[in-house]
Amino acid sequence: MTSPFLGLPGAVRSEGADEGVPAHYGNPLIEQRRLSSDRGAIVDLxxxxxVSVTGPDRLSWLDSMTSQSIRDLAPGExxxxxxxxxxxxxEHAIRLIDDGATAWLLVETAETAPxxxxxxxxxxxxxxxxxxRSSDLATIGSMTQDGDLPAELAAVAETTGxxxxSWRDPWSELVAGGVQYAQADEHPAATWTWRETLVARERLPELAAAVxxxxxxxxxxLATEALRVAAWRPRWSTEVDERTIPHELxxxxxxVHLDKGCYRGQETVAKVHNLGHPPRRLVMLHLDGADAVLPAPGDEVAPPEPDADAVGRITSVATHFEWGPIALAVLRRSTPVDAPLVxxxxxxxxxxxxxxIVPPEAGAAVGRIPLPKLGRRRR
Structure with missing residues (x-):
C-alpha cells in the first residue's frame, strides 16, 4: 500500500528501515524545528x-517473557x-500500550512477522x-513541546472508549526499576517528547489532506532521526546487532526492570549489571563537516593512526539543525573516552x-544513577 504522504509536495521517499514513507519534504533542517515546536508536526510511520495481544492473561504472559515489568500496566499507560x-x-524491542482489553505492540517493520x-x-x-494488525492500523509519530497530540491527529486516532x-516514549526520563549509566547532569532525552499514535489506514488520506x-x-x-540521535535514543533497526545487550545502549x-520475576536473558542482564561490564558502549560523535562528507551506518570508527584497528562502527547518522553532523556509534569498552577518532x-x-553516553565503567554496580529502592512488586 502506497502512503498518501508520498503524494504531498516535495515528498522524497525514504530508503532502508523506513522504506515507503517520506524521508523529507524538501528541507529536513526546517522540519526538525517544526517537529519540536509548540505546534508540532506529524511523521508518517x-x-x-x-501486533495486538488480547485475552485476560496478556499482560502477565508478556511480563513473563520480556525485560520490563508490565504485569500491572494500567489502561493508557x-x-x-x-x-x-x-x-x-x-531480539526485539517492543513499544507497548494497553487499553484494558488489548495490548498493542508497536514494532519496526522487519520485526513484525517474526x-x-x-x-x-x-x-x-x-x-x-x-x-x-499492520494491514488495518498505521502508526503516526508526533512531537510537540508539551507532548500533546496535534488536534488533527487526535481527531482521527484510534480509541477504546x-x-x-497513543504511546508516549518513556525514554524522556528514568523509569521505575531501571538504571541509567549516562552521567550527564541534564540528559538530552528531557526534551524528547516523542509519541506514536495508531490510526486506521483508511483515514491516512485525511491526515495527508490536512497537511x-x-x-x-x-x-x-530524517527529522525524527536527527532529534533521536541528539536524544541518545537507541533504535532496534539501527543500533542493534546480533551481539547487542541492553547495557551497551x-x-x-x-x-529493563531490575526487580521483577524471571524472564529469558535475565541472568545475563543481572550478571553484567552487578558483576561485570558491557563489552561495548554507545557514544555520540560530533563529526567534522568541513568536507561535507557524511558517514553511513556501518562505517568503521578508529584511531587516526594509519592502519589502526577499528574500535567500533557507526549505527546512526544525522545532520542536526543546531549541532551539524552527528552520529551514534558503538565502540569497544576499552576505547578511552578522550581518544581522538576518525x-x-x-x-x-x-x-x-x-x-x-555509556562510560567504560558501566555495570559492576558502579558508574550508574539508580532510582530510590522501591522494593519488589507484589504479585
Missing part, C-alpha cells in the same frame, strides 16, 4: 508494524520492553490471542569527537 535470547542479546509468529507459538494453554491509542491545506505540519523521518534506562568512509576519513 505507516510502514511499521502493529505506555511502556517499552525487550525480548532477549537466552544469552541476553536483544515477533507475531514467535508469540503465537508461545501461547500454550494461556488465554491470549495474537494478531498482526475515551482512551486514545496539504496547511491545517497540519508534517516532517519526514543504556537501554536499562527505559526498557570515521572511515568511502570518501575518506572524517574526524570525530566522542561524547560519552
Amino acid at each position: 505507516s510502514t511499521r508494524g502493529v 505506555s511502556a517499552e520492553t525487550l525480548l532477549l535470547d537466552a544469552q541476553g542479546h536483544v 515477533l507475531a509468529a514467535w508469540l503465537d507459538r508461545m501461547r500454550f494453554m494461556l488465554r491470549v490471542e495474537v494478531s498482526d 475515551d482512551l486514545l491509542l 496539504a491545506d496547511g491545517r497540519l505540519d508534517a516532517s519526514g523521518v 543504556d537501554w536499562m534506562r527505559s526498557a 570515521v572511515r568512509t568511502g570518501e575518506g576519513e572524517v574526524a570525530a569527537v566522542q561524547q560519552t
Whole structure:
C-alpha cells in the first residue's frame, strides 16, 4: 500500500528501515524545528508494524517473557520492553500500550512477522490471542513541546472508549526499576517528547489532506532521526546487532526492570549489571563537516593512526539543525573516552569527537544513577 504522504509536495521517499514513507519534504533542517515546536508536526510511520495481544492473561504472559515489568500496566499507560535470547542479546524491542482489553505492540517493520509468529507459538494453554494488525492500523509519530497530540491527529486516532491509542516514549526520563549509566547532569532525552499514535489506514488520506491545506505540519523521518540521535535514543533497526545487550545502549534506562520475576536473558542482564561490564558502549560523535562528507551506518570508527584497528562502527547518522553532523556509534569498552577518532568512509576519513553516553565503567554496580529502592512488586 502506497502512503498518501508520498503524494504531498516535495515528498522524497525514504530508503532502508523506513522504506515507503517520506524521508523529507524538501528541507529536513526546517522540519526538525517544526517537529519540536509548540505546534508540532506529524511523521508518517505507516510502514511499521502493529501486533495486538488480547485475552485476560496478556499482560502477565508478556511480563513473563520480556525485560520490563508490565504485569500491572494500567489502561493508557505506555511502556517499552525487550525480548532477549537466552544469552541476553536483544531480539526485539517492543513499544507497548494497553487499553484494558488489548495490548498493542508497536514494532519496526522487519520485526513484525517474526515477533507475531514467535508469540503465537508461545501461547500454550494461556488465554491470549495474537494478531498482526499492520494491514488495518498505521502508526503516526508526533512531537510537540508539551507532548500533546496535534488536534488533527487526535481527531482521527484510534480509541477504546475515551482512551486514545497513543504511546508516549518513556525514554524522556528514568523509569521505575531501571538504571541509567549516562552521567550527564541534564540528559538530552528531557526534551524528547516523542509519541506514536495508531490510526486506521483508511483515514491516512485525511491526515495527508490536512497537511496539504496547511491545517497540519508534517516532517519526514530524517527529522525524527536527527532529534533521536541528539536524544541518545537507541533504535532496534539501527543500533542493534546480533551481539547487542541492553547495557551497551543504556537501554536499562527505559526498557529493563531490575526487580521483577524471571524472564529469558535475565541472568545475563543481572550478571553484567552487578558483576561485570558491557563489552561495548554507545557514544555520540560530533563529526567534522568541513568536507561535507557524511558517514553511513556501518562505517568503521578508529584511531587516526594509519592502519589502526577499528574500535567500533557507526549505527546512526544525522545532520542536526543546531549541532551539524552527528552520529551514534558503538565502540569497544576499552576505547578511552578522550581518544581522538576518525570515521572511515568511502570518501575518506572524517574526524570525530566522542561524547560519552555509556562510560567504560558501566555495570559492576558502579558508574550508574539508580532510582530510590522501591522494593519488589507484589504479585
